[in-house]
Amino acid sequence: MFLEFKKEVECVLKDALEKASYKYEDLELEESEHADISSRVAFSLARTQKKPPEIIAEDIVTHLEIPVEDTLIANAVSAGPYINFSVNDLFLHKTLIGIEGGIVSLEKRGKIIIEHTSANPDGPLHIGHLRNAVIGDVLVRVLKYAGYNVETQYYVNDMGRQIAVVVWGAERIAFDNAKKADHAVADVYIAANRMVEENSDFLKEVDELLRRYEAGDPEVVQRYEEVVKKCLSGIQASLERLQIRHDVFVLESEFVRRGAVEAVIEELKQKGEIKRDGSALLLQLKGIEKALVIQRTDGTSLYTTRDLAYHRWKDKNCDRMIDVFGKDHELVSQQLVKALELLGVKAPEFVIFAFVSLPSGSLSTRAGRYISADDLMEKIEERAYNEVDKRRTDLDDGKKREIARKVGIGALRYDMVKVSPDKHIMFDFDEALDIEKKGAPFVQYSHARACSILRAAEERGFVGQSPTGDYDPTLLRERSEIDLIKKLSKLDSIIEEAASELRPHLVAKYARELAEIFNLFYKDCPVLNAEDELRKARLVLVDGARIVLSTVLDMLGIEAPEEM
RNA sequence: GGGCCCGUGGCUUAGCCCGGAUAAAGCACCGGCCUUCUAAGCCGGGAAUCGCGGGUUCGAAUCCCGCCGGGUCCGCCA
Known part of the structure; x- marks a missing residue:
């Protein structure tokens, strides 16, 4: 109801300013403890009019015409340089009636795809993901109340090296089935990671898995899917407990297999400023010093390139895209916007949140240093x-x-x-x-x-x-x-x-x-x-x-x- | 080193984008309020050079410049 009151004040004040032939840029309305809403417009008029703001405020008030019927305004008075408006009984009454009538947005707005949480399926959610998830989820709810059609997506990074490490480890280490799935996955991840760090042959095996997965080797794909599904089931259980649900889970590997990543690379070659470093491809973006690697020497794709394909796909299905990202993704988000611009894709909007740290230091799933x-x-x-x-x-x-x-x-x-x-x-x-x-x-x-x-x-x-x-x-x-x-x-x-x-x-x-x-x-x-x-x-x-x-x-x- | 973000009572923050009426809350501390709808509540008290220094302005926590402190990014990781 307050917005209606504000709208009416805007109208009435605008009329008065025109009648008194004042040229203004903004009504400068603000909520204040001294009135239900007040205007500071007299301050800025004082400059051009070369008169004290108090006089101008007074003058504006004499030109104000508050309707006698069907109004929400009780009165308007000048208080020094301020013009104070207050609400009337009808406003109070309509507020209560309106609430009883139900709180639904009248306006129907466009479709928004919001991506949040998107934690890697290598372990349980920790306190850092929690901030992402809750900020994202509240945003989803707020936007729905505001009348938007909102779809929530969880982007599953199933192609990263860390997942390959889990898949590799799962061959050697059994999952503890007594544990919640995502925690069992984390155990394997942490143990496998330690083994890989100590033996470079293992590292080669992990890279080989990564290559075969990207190539779509059915046997490897199946092993991956099992791990990802297992971990995600645990993560979803946690999210559910937090009252959070996603409409869609999108696997980044889909974009590779569908050829969407390849298409993005081809198009960037045409439209962007491409440099080569051996057989790797780098994209030079305007205003960003560091060139963005879009393809590895061995021809495999990278997270950022896959993300470009993902955003291009989202773009076709919505009016606005919102990504909830941690502060560490800020540069990535800028690169994303620039590269998407080359592809003719509208810019996503970002909600970037700063990190959550523990008194004991920063968080790391890999090191097993987290609070789940x-x-x-x-x-x-x-x-x-x-x-x-x-x-x-x-x-x-x-x-x-x-x-x-x-x-x-x-x-x-x-x-x-x-x-x-x-x-x-x-x-x-x-x-x-x-x-x-x-x-x-x-x-x-x-x-x-x-x-x-x-x-x-x-x-x-x-x-x-x-x-x-x-x-x-x-x-x-x-x-x-x-x-x-x-x-x-x-x-x-x-x-x-x-x-x-x-x-x-x-x-x-x-x-x-x-x-x-x-x-x-x-x-x-x-x-x-x-x-x-x-x-x-x-x-x-x-x-x-x-x-x-x-x-x-x-x-x-x-x-x-x-x-x- | 460069980019971005943060710096407000002892502690955690709101306000900053869009400059204006005594800088607003919570925690902690001190004191008071249960014969009336739940005391997980309410009332009162002390406590702030709004990081520092300049500038713009009639007016700066808010805008601009410089500095200091903290964070973060600057991978053929995600």
């Missing part, structure tokens, strides 16, 4: 269980486990997405496992409180069939009631901002602030014990809060328990 996402989920759920157990002696164990799972995974997801992606994270076990901080549990708790009130209301027979059917919105006059409605009204602008700027942490911030404001309302305004009409109105508000809280939690991929 599984371990982390296990521990955080256990911690959450202890908290639930402490507070809810009345519940049976199954119910407690259920809540612990939602709270634990929620806390983990929130921790991954709350910080701006370009901020480096030092992962601290205790901090991430701390359920009490103002993270997911705090928001979930507010939701549970709202549910609790509604549950009690129903038990006492207070809730009618149509919650918004007949209530008097003007009874909601308390400061915390109005603040809460206003916060609820911002949902649309938060979705819009997070979607257009691809900044998922804005949703996390909004969720926390909304919970905070709901808690204030909860403390200030008794609902069940209020007088009849007021209770009716407050129940509408509580239900609205419940809906928006569960919506933002859903956007964050966090489950919303009805009791905690």
